[in-house]
Amino acid sequence: MKINTVKHLIKESIKNLNRNRVMAFSSISSVTVTLLLVVVFLAVMLNVNFMGSTLKKDIDIRVLVSQSADKTDEETLQMNIKKIKHVNSITYSSKNQELEKLINSMDENGQAFKLFKQKNPLKNTFIIKTDKPENIEIVAEKINDLSNTDEVIYGEKEIKKIFNFVNMGQSIGIILIIGLLFTAIFLISNTIKITIMARKKEIEVMRLVGATNSFIRLPFIFEGLWIGFLGSIIPIGFLLITYGIVYNYLMPKLVGTVFKLLPQLSFVIELSITTMVIGVMIGMVGSVLSIQKFLKK
Known part of the structure; x- marks a missing residue:
């Protein structure tokens, strides 16, 4: 009887472990895809703004x-x-x-x-x-x-066109990026919510033995942080490779014009750090939102 109980517990543990791995992979994939889009939009938007500000200065x-x-x-x-x-x-x-x-x-x-x-x-x-x-x-x-x-x-008409173009680009870019970030938070929140439901009994036991909400919440916050961090690795790698290729291809063609791209090294470093911070933040926020709803029950 005891042997069967142990076997059952081992099987349940393996199932939960596999389930958690699948859900973690799903969350990381969601963050990766979202951050890829965010990186592309940010890179385009920041360079458009840079070109617009350069044009403004030359007027x-x-x-x-x-x-x-x-x-x-x-x-x-x-x-x-x-x-x-x-x-x-x-x-x-x-x-x-x-x-x-x-x-x-x-x-x-x-x-x-x-x-x-x-x-x-x-x-x-x-x-x-x-x-x-x-x-x-x-x-x-x-x-x-x-x-x-x-x-x-x-150049009255040209100035108005430049100002309108830059302002429109900024507005569209900000709206799209905010939308993508909220989508990522929603996906991570739902994924971690499923994880919490799968570990519902474990959490209830922790509460019965006197564990505080902060103690229960902390592992999930770190899980969200880790998901966000891992999800930012591929987008950062994509940025490092792609921006270098685009920069080396376009800059020789833009010589002699007022158009320039943002400096490669400083821009890539700053955007990579920003991407990682965004990934970690949306992972943590998604986790906090999920566990908060459960702890209120």
Whole structure:
């Protein structure tokens, strides 16, 4: 009789062990898939934001000075521009300098513009940088009201498109990431809830012998932490390999443009640490939510 009881207990223990392994693997798989998606979205979103902020910094206001303005008029205009709030810097570029820039920017085709050196049709220009990209439109409108300005160019439509694109990318990225994190917490919570139900008798015995809720809760929290940690390993490895490949492929093609990717080493290290922290946190939160519901009963 005793032998049969021992055999039964051993069989039940093995079943529970196998069940726990399957559920743990299921939880780790859920975290892995979720974090893979989170890593991809974060990498794309952060680089889009970086490109957007770089573009914003490169935006300036170009003030074409009236042809009738003399040197004194130009100096007065420059002083009046400096007085405008949010103006960070102002650079003077003569019409000859503007022509040289045009010739150099056109490579071989720019040689044809050398004919204009004798009678330059371009205008002297003030190039203004604002303290914040968002203040460009305000500053441009104030400059436009000043005398001796022929035209104020700041790419109004392009600025709005850039701002809208960056803001939309941020909003969509944040919503998707939050949704994925909540999905991961839900999956881990349900998986650990099944584990708790399977060990219900064990927990009830612990409560009968005087175990506190904190003592009962602690092993499940560590289990969630471990699940989150293991679930973050594959996404981190994926990030290390994939971002390096994408970076080495795209950066040579982006040379000479305003577009750049985030620096490879620092970005990968920071995002890897963030991914691991997110994995551990969602694992722990999922565990706490599951055991908390059971301990309230």
